[in-house]
Amino acid sequence: MGWFSIGLDNSCSLFRGLQKEELVLLTHGDSVDKVADGFKVVAQSGNIVAGIANEQKKLYGTQFHPEVDLTIRGKEMLRNFLFEIAGCTGNFTVQNRQQSCIREIQERADKSKVLVCTALLNKALNQDQVIAVHIDNGFMRKRESQSVEEALTKLGIKVKVVNAAPHLLQRDDDPPHLRGGQNPQETHQ
Known part of the structure; x- marks a missing residue:
């Protein structure tokens, strides 16, 4: 595991808006030998597959950690996944959840x-x-x-x-x- 520059296919929904190369925390110990049917390689570190995607089925896999600070633009990747791919709205607050629970209990x-x-x-x-x-x-x-x-x-x-x-x-x-x-x-x- 270490900090590496990876090449990205930024036409992939997960990487939209990012550079063609980004710094990430990458796990080099594991690797993909063959990409499953319907998937394509969307991120690489040399000859190591760092990301795959099936855009039609909205399925993505990364060999790096977008959730950590060492992946410089990881938050943007997560934002792309949550809002563009999964369709989340981002309007959740603890207060909204509490009010929703209270209304349901009352009903x-x-x-x-x-x-x-x-x-x-x-x-x-x-x-x-x-x-x-x-x-x-x-x-x-x-x-x-x-x-x-x-x-x-x-x-x-x-x-x-x-x-x-x-x-x-x-x-x-x-x-x-x-x-x-x-x-x-x-x-x-």
């Missing part, structure tokens, strides 16, 4: 009660619709259930903590070496 839940384990549902629904439950199964870290309850309360979520450890840890069919454990960090031999 699906309508006026029903919902058992939840997430702060997102609490934002999407009325508080009287949300029933948050944390079940302490007896295998939590020290103070973990208390920490969960405190964190959810800070987010404005009313949470019911159920201590199920006595029911889950004291089973008659458990092997003797697993019965009666109190310390979750303890190792039974």
Whole structure:
């Protein structure tokens, strides 16, 4: 692997707008001996195939890493792939995604009660619709259930903590070496 100049066919959609030679981080250890039917070589480093394409099927392969900073114009290659080839729009934001999730939750839940384990549902629904439950199964870290309850309360979520450890840890069919454990960090031999 190293930093090499490769020759590009910049009529290929993936490389549109780039120079005929670009610096990339190239893996020389692997190589292509024969290009599959329907594909053509669109990038080379000497006699090493550095990129192939089937424009009709919108399939591309690179022997170099467009995602790293050492591939100087890699972001442009990725932009070509995402927006020109794959047809992505580029209007995604975390806020848009959150609002989309909240709307979908509201539509699906309508006026029903919902058992939840997430702060997102609490934002999407009325508080009287949300029933948050944390079940302490007896295998939590020290103070973990208390920490969960405190964190959810800070987010404005009313949470019911159920201590199920006595029911889950004291089973008659458990092997003797697993019965009666109190310390979750303890190792039974």
